[in-house]
Amino acid sequence: MSWFKRLTKNISGERKELPEGLWTKCEGCGEIIHRSQLELNLWTCHKCNYHFRINSYDYINILIDKGTFKEIDKKIRSVDVLNFVDTKPYKERLKEAMKKTGLNEAIVTGLGKMNGISVVIGVMDFRFIGGSMGSVVGEKVARAIEKAYKTKNPLIIVSSSGGARMMESALSLMQMAKTAAMLTKLAEARIPYISVLTDPTTGGVTASYAMLGDINIAEPGALIGFAGPRVIKQATGKDLPEGFQRAEFLLEHGFIDLIVHRKELKNKLVQILKLLLEK
Amino acid sequence: MSKFVLDFEKPIIELEQKIEEMRRFANSGGVDLSEEIKNLENKVEELKKNIYSNLTRWQKVQIARHPDRPYPLDYIYLMMNDFVELHGDRYFGDDKAMIGGFARLDNRTVMVIGTQKGRDTKSNLYRNFGMPHPEGYRKALRLMKLAEKFNKPVITLIDTPGAYPGIGAEERGQAEAIAKNLFEMARLQVPIIVVIIGEGASGGALGIGVGDRVLMLEHAWYSVIAPESCSSILWRSWDYKEQAAEQLKLTAQDLIKLGVIDRIVPEPLGGAHRDHKEAARILREILIEELEALSNIKPKKLVEMRIEKYRKMGFWEE
Ligand SMILES: [Zn+2]
Numbered sequence: 001m002s003w004f005k006r007l008t009k010n011i012s013g014e015r016k017e018l019p020e021g022l023w024t025k026c027e028g029c030g031e032i033i034h035r036s037q038l039e040l041n042l043w044t045c046h047k048c049n050y051h052f053r054i055n056s057y058d059y060i061n062i063l064i065d066k067g068t069f070k071e072i073d074k075k076i077r078s079v080d081v082l083n084f085v086d087t088k089p090y091k092e093r094l095k096e097a098m099k100k101t102g103l104n105e106a107i108v109t110g111l112g113k114m115n116g117i118s119v120v121i122g123v124m125d126f127r128f129i130g131g132s133m134g135s136v137v138g139e140k141v142a143r144a145i146e147k148a149y150k151t152k153n154p155l156i157i158v159s160s161s162g163g164a165r166m167m168e169s170a171l172s173l174m175q176m177a178k179t180a181a182m183l184t185k186l187a188e189a190r191i192p193y194i195s196v197l198t199d200p201t202t203g204g205v206t207a208s209y210a211m212l213g214d215i216n217i218a219e220p221g222a223l224i225g226f227a228g229p230r231v232i233k234q235a236t237g238k239d240l241p242e243g244f245q246r247a248e249f250l251l252e253h254g255f256i257d258l259i260v261h262r263k264e265l266k267n268k269l270v271q272i273l274k275l276l277l278e279k
Numbered sequence: 280m281s282k283f284v285l286d287f288e289k290p291i292i293e294l295e296q297k298i299e300e301m302r303r304f305a306n307s308g309g310v311d312l313s314e315e316i317k318n319l320e321n322k323v324e325e326l327k328k329n330i331y332s333n334l335t336r337w338q339k340v341q342i343a344r345h346p347d348r349p350y351p352l353d354y355i356y357l358m359m360n361d362f363v364e365l366h367g368d369r370y371f372g373d374d375k376a377m378i379g380g381f382a383r384l385d386n387r388t389v390m391v392i393g394t395q396k397g398r399d400t401k402s403n404l405y406r407n408f409g410m411p412h413p414e415g416y417r418k419a420l421r422l423m424k425l426a427e428k429f430n431k432p433v434i435t436l437i438d439t440p441g442a443y444p445g446i447g448a449e450e451r452g453q454a455e456a457i458a459k460n461l462f463e464m465a466r467l468q469v470p471i472i473v474v475i476i477g478e479g480a481s482g483g484a485l486g487i488g489v490g491d492r493v494l495m496l497e498h499a500w501y502s503v504i505a506p507e508s509c510s511s512i513l514w515r516s517w518d519y520k521e522q523a524a525e526q527l528k529l530t531a532q533d534l535i536k537l538g539v540i541d542r543i544v545p546e547p548l549g550g551a552h553r554d555h556k557e558a559a560r561i562l563r564e565i566l567i568e569e570l571e572a573l574s575n576i577k578p579k580k581l582v583e584m585r586i587e588k589y590r591k592m593g594f595w596e597e
Contacts (some may be wrong), residue, residue, distance in 0.1 A: 022478030047329070076597040078398045081347045081537070082528050142590060164503045166513060167370035169527045170539045174592035177489045180461035181589045188466075203504070206454035207482045212462055212507060227444030227483070228456035231508075245449055246420040 056108035056123040064112035071110040090167040120148040132165035138175025145182040154192040159210040163203015176208035218247035339523040344500040346460035347552040351436040357559030374415030390426035393436035410443035432470040442483030457486040464489035470573035492503025495531040502529035
C-alpha cells in the first residue's frame with residue numbers, strides 16, 4: 001500500500017506525462033529510473049508499482065500480438081462546428097494536439113490479435129486534449145463497437161480521459177448516449193466487452209462506455225470517477241478521504257472487477273477472453 | 280407576481296407596476312383611465328416581445344434558473360391527474376432530487392420522472408438543489424423498468440444543475456449509475472419523451488435524457504457543462520460565464536440546429552415563470568400529440584429508431 005502516500009500529495013490527479021530523456025524520476029517514490037528499465041517494466045516503477053501514463057500505441061504494443069494490429073478509421077478528424085473560442089480557438093487546440101501527438105484524435109481503434117485471439121481494440125490517449133471525448137472519439141468508439149458486432153470479435157477499450165470535450169458542448173454529451181446505445185447491440189449479441197480504466201478516467205467517459213464493460217479492469221492507482229477531485233472538494237468543502245477515487249477505492253466499493261498490473265494485463269485479458277469464448 | 284426580478288426584466292416589471300397604480304387610482308377616484316391603461320398594456324406586450332426574442336444566451340441561462348420557474352411537480356399537477364408518487368431505488372434510499380410515479384395524461388397512463396429543485400432554502404436543502412445522487416438515477420431506472428413492464432410510456436422532465444459532485448455520490452458510483460441509465464434507456468421497450476424544462480447540465484441531465492423525442496422549452500439550456508464551470512476550467516476564472524454561455528451554444532434554438540433536440544416547446548410571453556398554467560397547457564398539448572405519434576410504433580422498431588437516432592449524433596470529417 002506504499003503508493004497511498006503519494007495519493008495524498010497528489011490528490012488533484014495531476015501526474016506528469018512520461019518525460020523524454022535517459023533518466024526519469026518516479027512520481028510515486030522518487031526513485032531515479034533508467035529508461036531501459038522503465039521500458040522493460042512497461043513504464044511502471046519496479047520499486048513502488050507506480051504506473052506512468054503511456055500513449056495509445058504503447059498500449060497496443062503491450063496488448064496486441066506483434067504485426068497483427070490493423071488500424072481503422074484513422075483519418076476521421078474533428079470539425080469545429082460551434083466555432084468555439086475560449087482563451088484559444090478550438091481549431092488551434094486541435095492542430096496543436098495533432099502536432100504534439102502525431103494522432104488525429106484522442107483514440108486509436110483497430111483490429112488485432114491477443115495470443116492469437118482476434119479482438120477489436122480502442123485505446124484512448126490522454127495527451128490529445130486531455131483524452132476528451134468529442135464527436136470523433138464517440139464516432140470511433142461507435143464504429144469499433146460496430147466492427148466487433150459485425151466480426152463477432154470481443155471488444156476491448158482502454159480508457160484515459162478527462163471526460164466529454166467542452167469545445168463540442170452538447171455534441172460531446174450526445175456521444176455518451178451514442179456509445180452506450182451502441183453497446184446495447186453488442187450486449188444483445190452476447191459479444192464480450194472488456195473495459196480497461198487507466199489513469200485518469202473521469203467524467204463523461206466513465207459515465208458511459210468505460211463503466212459499461214461486462215468486466216471492468218483498472219490499473220493500480222488509476223484515478224477513476226465522475227466528478228473530478230477538485231470539483232468535489234469545492235462543492236463539499238470537505239477534505240477527501242485517503243485513496244479517494246483511486247482504482248483500489250472503486251474495487252472496494254464494487255465498481256470494478258479487478259485491478260491488474262500493466263505487466264500482467266495482456267495475460268489476464270487473454271485468460272478472461274478464453275474463459276468467455278471457449279466452451 | 281414575483282419578488283425576484285432579473286435585470287433585463289426590470290423595464291417590464293416597472294411598466295406593469297405603473298399600470299397597477301393607474302388602475303388603483305382610477306378605481307378609487309372614479310376617473311376613466313382605460314385608454315391610457317390600454318396603451319400601456321400594449322406597450323408592455325411590445326416590450327416583452329422585444330426583450331424575450333433578443334435574449335443573449337447568458338440571459339436564457341438566468342431565465343432557466345429563475346426561482347419562480349415551474350418545476351416537474353408543478354407541471355405534473357397542472358398537466359396530469361391521479362399522480363401517485365413512487366419512492367426509492369430499492370438499494371440504498373430515496374433521492375428527493377429525483378421524483379417519479381404513474382399519472383394520467385389525457386386518456387393515457389404514463390410514467391413521469393423528473394429532477395426536482397426546491398423553492399426556498401429549506402426545500403432546496405431537502406431536494407439537494409435538484410442534484411441527484413446515484414440512488415436518484417437508480418430510482419429513475421427502476422421506475423422506467425416498471426413502466427416497461429406494464430407497457431406505459433415514459434416522460435422525463437429535466438431541470439438540474441448537474442449530478443451531485445460529492446464523496447458519497449462517488450462511493451456509490453455516480454458514473455456507473457448514469458452510464459447504466461444511458462444503456463437501459465437506449466433499449467427500453469416503451470416510448471420515452473424527454474423534456475428539458477429548465478437547466479440541462481451535463482451527464483446529470485442526460486442520465487434521464489435519452490429518448491425517442493427530446494423536447495426543450497424555449498428558454499431552457501442544455502450543455503456538456505454549466506457556463507460557470509466551463510469558465511473556471513477553460514478561462515481559469517469564474518468571470519467568463521457570459522462568454523462561456525455564448526461559446527457553448529446551449530439554447531434550444533442552437534441545439535435544434537445541431538440535431539441534439541427534436542422540438543422547441545414555446546413558453547408564454549415573458550417566460551414560463553410568469554405563467555405556470557399557460558406553460559403547462561402548452562406542454563400538455565405537445566406531449567399528447569407526441570405520445571400519439573409514438574404510440575403506434577412497435578417496440579422493436581422504436582428501439583431500433585432510437586439507437587439509430589443517437590448513432591448519427593455529431594459532426595466530423597474524413
Ligand atoms: Zn516508484
